[in-house]
Amino acid sequence: MATEAHAAEGATGYIIHHLTALRVGEGFWSLHLDTLFFSVLLGGVFIWFFKNAAEKATVGIPGLAQNFAEMIIEFVDQQVKDSFHGHSKLIAPLALTIFCWVFLWNFMDMFPVDILPGIAGLMGIEYLRAVPSTDLNATFAMSISVFCLIIFYSIKIKGPIGFAKELMFQPFGPWLTPFNLLLKLVEEIAKPISLALRLFGNLYAGELIFILIALLPWYIQPLLSFPWAIFHILIITLQAFIFMVLTIVYLSMAHEDH
Numbered sequence: 001m002a003t004e005a006h007a008a009e010g011a012t013g014y015i016i017h018h019l020t021a022l023r024v025g026e027g028f029w030s031l032h033l034d035t036l037f038f039s040v041l042l043g044g045v046f047i048w049f050f051k052n053a054a055e056k057a058t059v060g061i062p063g064l065a066q067n068f069a070e071m072i073i074e075f076v077d078q079q080v081k082d083s084f085h086g087h088s089k090l091i092a093p094l095a096l097t098i099f100c101w102v103f104l105w106n107f108m109d110m111f112p113v114d115i116l117p118g119i120a121g122l123m124g125i126e127y128l129r130a131v132p133s134t135d136l137n138a139t140f141a142m143s144i145s146v147f148c149l150i151i152f153y154s155i156k157i158k159g160p161i162g163f164a165k166e167l168m169f170q171p172f173g174p175w176l177t178p179f180n181l182l183l184k185l186v187e188e189i190a191k192p193i194s195l196a197l198r199l200f201g202n203l204y205a206g207e208l209i210f211i212l213i214a215l216l217p218w219y220i221q222p223l224l225s226f227p228w229a230i231f232h233i234l235i236i237t238l239q240a241f242i243f244m245v246l247t248i249v250y251l252s253m254a255h256e257d258h
Contacts, residue, residue: 011215018113018211021135022120022127034128035135042104042132046097072100076244083248086157086255091248094149099244102142102199105133106236109207110229113214133203133239136196143195146247150191153254191250195243202239206232 021032053069062070076096084091108131120128132138155163167184168177210232213224 014215015208015211017127018117019129019134019208020127021129022125032129032135032137034130035132035138038108038130039101039105039132039138042108043101046100046104050100072096079245080248083245084252084255086153086252088153088251088255091251094251095244095248098142098146098247099240102133102243103237103240105131105138106203106239108132109134109203109210109232109236113207113210131203131207133199134207136200139196139200140192142199142243143192146195146250147188147192150188150250150254153251157255191246195246199239199243202235206235 022034023030023032025031049065050069053065056063057066073096076099077092080092080095111130116130117128129135154166158166168174168181170180170184172180209228210225213221213228216224
């Protein structure tokens with residue numbers, strides 16, 4: 001629910017306040033402290049949960065945490081088996097990390113929009129954006145990391161010369177090398193851009209809708225926020241799944257040696 005102080009600023013001021021990151025520095029060297037804080041915190045939650053489930057795992061009757069962890073691991077492992085055609089010990093753990101971490105990023109969008117910023121306000125923090133995936137810096141950081149792995153494995157599997165040949169000679173042969181190179185560069189650069197923008201766009205739009213609902217009278221908010229929250233659970237899960245699957249597919253393509 002929008003606070004009276006923010007209501008006095010008007011709808012525009014309220015929206016801008018919630019979409020402004022807590023940052024230090026200027027320009028390229030600015031750091032979004034809220035994105036960094038929640039990313040590290042949620043990464044710690046992911047590590048703690050699976051570590052705790054592994055330490056308490058039993059061959060007898062499994063507990064709820066073990067069942068849930070095994071279900072996620074089996075689900076991710078099946079996606080890797082279906083989409084990845086190379087041999088690597090990194091891909092399955094990477095896919096699991098991406099799916100869980102991105103899902104936890106997105107799940108922060110399920111908190112009421114005024115709760116965490118309100119708590120931060122009591123601590124003297126003026127701005128707080130609690131959903132890392134609504135920060136383009138975070139989504140691009142994740143996608144660029146995947147892009148670096150794509151380039152690394154392309155060179156490792158195909159060799160520097162093989163990778164260079166793929167860039168210059170496919171798909172139209174050596175006589176159209178400049179055109180081949182242009183197409184290949186566009187194709188490769190589009191991978192991290194599409195990964196980052198897809199995740200950012202969907203979660204930013206979802207967060208904006210929650211903020212707009214919070215501007216409505218209190219007696220109307222539950223009628224809209226509850227159905228949207230249920231639908232949004234599907235969105236945040238689907239976006240984590242898409243990011244994971246595309247990562248697996250891109251790395252599988254990098255492992256193909258023509």
